[in-house]
Amino acid sequence: MSTPSRTVEPRAAAGVRTITFAQAVNEALAEEMRRDPAVFILGEDVAEAGTPFKVLSGLVDEFGPERVRDTPISEAGFAGLAVGAAMTGMRPVVDLMFGDFLTLVMDQLVNQAAKTHYMSGGKLKVPMVLRTTLGATRRSAAQHSQSLHAWVSHVPGLKVALPATPYDAKGLMKAAIRDDNPVVIVEDKLSFQDKGPVPEGEIVIPLGQADVKREGTDITFIATSSMVVVALRAAETLAAQGLSAEVVDPRSMVPLDTATLVESAKKTGRVVVIDEGHQSYGVSAELAAVVADGAFYHLDAPVKRLGAMDVPVPFSPVLEDLTVPTPEQLTALAREMCGARS
Amino acid sequence: MTGRSAASKTASKKRRGRRAALEEPSVDAARHLETYRQMVRIRVFEEHANDLYLTAKMPGLTHMYAGEEAVAVGVCDALRRDDYITSTHRGHGHCIAKGARLDLMFAELLGKAAGYNRGKGGSMHIADQENGNLGANAIVGGSAGIATGAALSARLRGTDQVVACFFGEGALGQGLLYEVMNMAQLWKLPVIYVCENNLYNEYTHFEETTAGTILDRPRAFGIHTAEVDGQDVMAVATVTAELVERARQGEGPSFLLAHTYRYYGHHVGDIQRDYYRSKDEEAHWRSERDPIALYGAWLQERDIATADELGTIEAEVRDEAEKAVAFGLDAPYPDEGEVTLHVYA
Ligand SMILES: Cc1ncc(C[n+]2csc(CCOP(=O)(O)OP(=O)(O)O)c2C)c(N)n1
Numbered sequence: 223m224s225t226p227s228r229t230v231e232p233r234a235a236a237g238v239r240t241i242t243f244a245q246a247v248n249e250a251l252a253e254e255m256r257r258d259p260a261v262f263i264l265g266e267d268v269a270e271a272g273t274p275f276k277v278l279s280g281l282v283d284e285f286g287p288e289r290v291r292d293t294p295i296s297e298a299g300f301a302g303l304a305v306g307a308a309m310t311g312m313r314p315v316v317d318l319m320f321g322d323f324l325t326l327v328m329d330q331l332v333n334q335a336a337k338t339h340y341m342s343g344g345k346l347k348v349p350m351v352l353r354t355t356l357g358a359t360r361r362s363a364a365q366h367s368q369s370l371h372a373w374v375s376h377v378p379g380l381k382v383a384l385p386a387t388p389y390d391a392k393g394l395m396k397a398a399i400r401d402d403n404p405v406v407i408v409e410d411k412l413s414f415q416d417k418g419p420v421p422e423g424e425i426v427i428p429l430g431q432a433d434v435k436r437e438g439t440d441i442t443f444i445a446t447s448s449m450v451v452v453a454l455r456a457a458e459t460l461a462a463q464g465l466s467a468e469v470v471d472p473r474s475m476v477p478l479d480t481a482t483l484v485e486s487a488k489k490t491g492r493v494v495v496i497d498e499g500h501q502s503y504g505v506s507a508e509l510a511a512v513v514a515d516g517a518f519y520h521l522d523a524p525v526k527r528l529g530a531m532d533v534p535v536p537f538s539p540v541l542e543d544l545t546v547p548t549p550e551q552l553t554a555l556a557r558e559m560c561g562a563r564s
Numbered sequence: 565m566t567g568r569s570a571a572s573k574t575a576s577k578k579r580r581g582r583r584a585a586l587e588e589p590s591v592d593a594a595r596h597l598e599t600y601r602q603m604v605r606i607r608v609f610e611e612h613a614n615d616l617y618l619t620a621k622m623p624g625l626t627h628m629y630a631g632e633e634a635v636a637v638g639v640c641d642a643l644r645r646d647d648y649i650t651s652t653h654r655g656h657g658h659c660i661a662k663g664a665r666l667d668l669m670f671a672e673l674l675g676k677a678a679g680y681n682r683g684k685g686g687s688m689h690i691a692d693q694e695n696g697n698l699g700a701n702a703i704v705g706g707s708a709g710i711a712t713g714a715a716l717s718a719r720l721r722g723t724d725q726v727v728a729c730f731f732g733e734g735a736l737g738q739g740l741l742y743e744v745m746n747m748a749q750l751w752k753l754p755v756i757y758v759c760e761n762n763l764y765n766e767y768t769h770f771e772e773t774t775a776g777t778i779l780d781r782p783r784a785f786g787i788h789t790a791e792v793d794g795q796d797v798m799a800v801a802t803v804t805a806e807l808v809e810r811a812r813q814g815e816g817p818s819f820l821l822a823h824t825y826r827y828y829g830h831h832v833g834d835i836q837r838d839y840y841r842s843k844d845e846e847a848h849w850r851s852e853r854d855p856i857a858l859y860g861a862w863l864q865e866r867d868i869a870t871a872d873e874l875g876t877i878e879a880e881v882r883d884e885a886e887k888a889v890a891f892g893l894d895a896p897y898p899d900e901g902e903v904t905l906h907v908y909a
Contacts (some may be wrong), residue, residue, distance in 0.1 A: 267767045294774065363689055533904055
């Protein structure tokens with residue numbers, strides 16, 4: 223999957239290179255580990271192997287096996303270790319190989335990490351980051367393809383970021399590491415080799431700041447993570463057909479930049495929320511509700527959602543491809559909402 | 565369950581008695597050759613799976629069982645068809661050893677409707693319930709609960725079925741395993757935990773992830789343990805037969821540690837491996853510890869089979885596998901309507 227050209231350029235101009243999403247994550251971690259000795263990484267095959275996706279390659283050479291720490295295959299255990307280390311002065315970054323394994327760490331995240339600050343009356347804090355993945359169409363079948371970011375977004379006390387570009391991956395990672403709360407960063411595993419412009423050095427994207435990835439006037443696509451590229455493709459197709467679509471990427475689910483979403487909805491009057499989680503009970507419902515609530519009197523059509531089908535992800539490519547929203551589906555839906563002849 | 569099958573079960577139980585261990589003199593040549601054939605079927609299946617992946621005919625990724633054949637075949641040799649197994653991400657060997665057909669397996673790996681799971685599961689989720697295979701599992705350690713639950717079910721349903729729970733030594737890191745081993749021992753459940761130690765959790769040597777001694781872990785629960793050379797199919801079959809017998813007699817769970825090795829990478833795409841294991845080590849296992857070669861030599865030494873006969877078996881298996889691949893490649897994909905089928909029963 224390649225990233226279509228951005229119409230909104232990164233703000234920092236100096237020393238901008240084109241690097242992959244994986245390199246951007248790697249660079250953010252390296253910079254933060256140099257800056258702050260409290261930052262360390264733990265997870266399965268993170269050191270020499272640099273993770274199966276090779277996102278962490280080379281970090282162990284610079285920071286050593288103490289700070290880039292290979293663990294046994296004990297997700298609940300090392301997530302719990304991270305909570306304890308974070309409560310006592312460290313800033314762990316947990317590498318959870320697949321988002322599907324969130325199921326294994328949920329107690330540590332939900333009952334421990336998320337609630338500690340609140341339950342302690344503000345006395346304890348858990349400044350940890352958990353990186354993991356989402357996304358289907360990699361032929362990885364039902365237990366390695368899920369997009370479960372809605373689960374963590376539902377839990378007060380956790381922050382959740384969904385970078386869609388190399389630039390955002392770097393900037394959000396740096397912000398997450400510096401945040402005093404547990405932050406879950408979910409990366410689209412199909413985007414690791416996507417390239418984009420990323421400035422050298424300091425870029426920190428505050429959590430809770432949406433990004434308008436493309437400006438438009440007829441319809442708004444609120445797109446997350448893997449679906450940003452789908453929305454941009456649809457917008458390009460629509461442009462050729464005379465319809466102007468705006469693409470807004472919230473970039474974090476928690477905190478959520480409701481103002482930018484509502485503002486875009488008011489401008490265009492039509493909104494589709496597109497997200498790779500299952501359509502039912504997903505983050506798309508929350509985003510749609512925010513828009514319906516904030517822009518009701520400006521809307522010309524009901525807010526629509528496009529999500530993954532409500533089925534486990536099937537292995538067979540012919541079936542799997544049906545489950546994830548496509549630019550074609552989004553284009554057709556947008557034309558219908560804009561009253562264009564199909 | 566009907567009255568008739570329950571009655572015939574008791575009768576057959578008496579008739580059958582204990583299945584002779586593979587190394588006993590009473591075991592006839594035909595059974596030995598069948599065991600040999602099963603190992604070759606796994607080896608050849610994996611060669612094809614690897615080729616299909618490398619030639620981009622097979623979607624996704626897959627984990628090869630080649631090198632570990634004696635464990636699956638030895639364990640399943642000691643099981644009945646109605647006994648259960650649970651399997652892992654490295655599951656082709658278990659599936660074949662428990663009695664699966666190669667053509668339906670290839671169809672599954674290729675995402676075709678004719679596959680064991682109608683193309684919905686693929687390599688990491690292949691299951692064959694008719695032969696008691698409750699399924700491969702892409703969550704490391706994920707089947708420990710299922711296996712132990714199947715053993716509880718056997719107890720509750722009043723059958724004498726036994727469950728073999730296959731897992732790699734990496735699964736020793738999962739807390740679930742200890743929770744269920746505790747219950748299995750408390751309730752004397754008929755489950756055999758088969759730990760296939762192929763030395764590596766993905767790309768990390770197991771000694772870097774495993775404190776203490778592996779067998780001390782089940783022993784802490786009072787679970788009966790055994791250890792075996794996982795390259796020696798007869799040794800595996802013989803020790804498993806004892807463990808199965810214990811389980812059938814209501815003596816409870818056991819833990820079998822089998823020492824073995826995978827020949828290929830962790831998965832088909834893991835080609836560059838020097839950084840975590842040496843070429844010398846790989847060559848040593850392939851040349852000195854190959855389970856098929858070792859068993860083949862033993863069969864010839866005992867005049868149970870000639871080199872020619874073993875060659876014929878291999879040729880037959882190659883022919884079977886080629887036809888099976890062709891079947892899988894030619895088979896149609898599922899209809900699009902299948903995508904929403906089977907979400908709920
Ligand atoms: C719970 C869980 N964590 C991590 C993974 C990723 N993963 C797949 S296989 C594997 C290594 C498993 O090692 P082992 O259990 O020894 O089996 P082997 O691959 O050696 O047969 C890992 C870490 C997974 N599938 N499930």
